[in-house]
Amino acid sequence: MYSKTGKNAYSDVSLDSQVSGATPHQLITMLLDGAINAMRRAEIYFQTGNVARRGEMISRAINIIDNGLRSGLDHEIGGQISADLERLYEYVSRSLLEASVNKSGEQLPHLITLMVDLSETWKAIEPQARQVSHAK
16 A cells, blocks of 8 residues: 555654654663664574675664663763663673674574563663552
């Protein structure tokens, strides 16, 4: 019914709408979900041998981690937690780069698990979720 361009335009508008109305907590959630999604897709492309898409997904995950998650850390306010997250993000980015250079997806399940665990923890501390649970 719609062309691929139309679908992409709709996706772009939908994402723009989500981002513009999101809280800082929700933005981090979106970044975490985006990085995890890209890493899962890279894992699939490793398995199917699609080198171009694999590289694209690894690059996307690294970009989200380095330019979204890491760059958003506030070390003055975050203290030790911020420093720990910095080390985690650096480890995941470096490991993704090594996976790409070495053409090996062996580390991806471990890296995905780390990011999923972080994402689940982050979602559990969402301010609105805590307020709703305290109200019950």
